[in-house]
Amino acid sequence: MINRVVLVGRLTKDPELRYTPSGVAVANFTLAVNRPFTNQQGEREADFIQIVVWRRQAENTANFVGKGSLVGIDGRLQTRSFDNNEGRRVFMTEVVGDSVQFLEPKGSKGQSAGMNNNFGSPNPNNQTNYQQNQTSNNRPSDSDPFADDGKPIDITDDDLPF
Known part of the structure; x- marks a missing residue:
């Protein structure tokens, strides 16, 4: 049997962190996940999916993400039932998250600080930070081994991990 769920979306509110009577951390939140198509009005709709994470993942999620944060969830689908206050x-149905990946820097809330959407390339409006990272020999600091002076990188097939 296979029961795997992989989702990428934004939190609709801050995670709610609680502890069970035995001291196990549990966090609940709702994830808004866009549908891959538009409706008849040309608008993109979203599904709002209940997520629950346990233990250290729950504490990390509650401490490092909040409303609007982009996260990736890897987990499983679970259905449970209970009697409400009216006796019904x-x-x-919820996703039990085995892994929560934080896909944005903390505090960015949808806007990558100092970055554009080119997978981590420096923002052209933020050249000051890039220039400050230059060392005295006019080469980028060790933080980005691929930032060079525009020369091609010599890589053979043996260097690739796949």
Whole structure:
């Protein structure tokens, strides 16, 4: 049997962190995930999916992400039921997150600080930081081994990990 769910979306509110009577951390939040198509009005709709994470993942999620944060979830689908205050049986379907990946820097809330959408390239409006990272011999600092003076990089097939 296979029960795997992989989602990428934004939190609709800050995660709610609680602890069980035995001291196990659990965090709940809702993830808004865009659908891959538009409706008849040309608007993109979203699904709002309940997520629950446990233990250290729950504490990390509550401490490092908040409303609007972009996260990736790898987990499994779970259905449970309980009786509500009115005595009615309520069924819930949720994703139990085994892994939560934080896909944006902390505090960016949808805007990558100092970066554009070119996979980490420096923002042209932020050249001051790039110039400050230059060392005295006019080569980039060790933080970016691929930032060079525009010369091609010599890589053979043996150097590639795949």
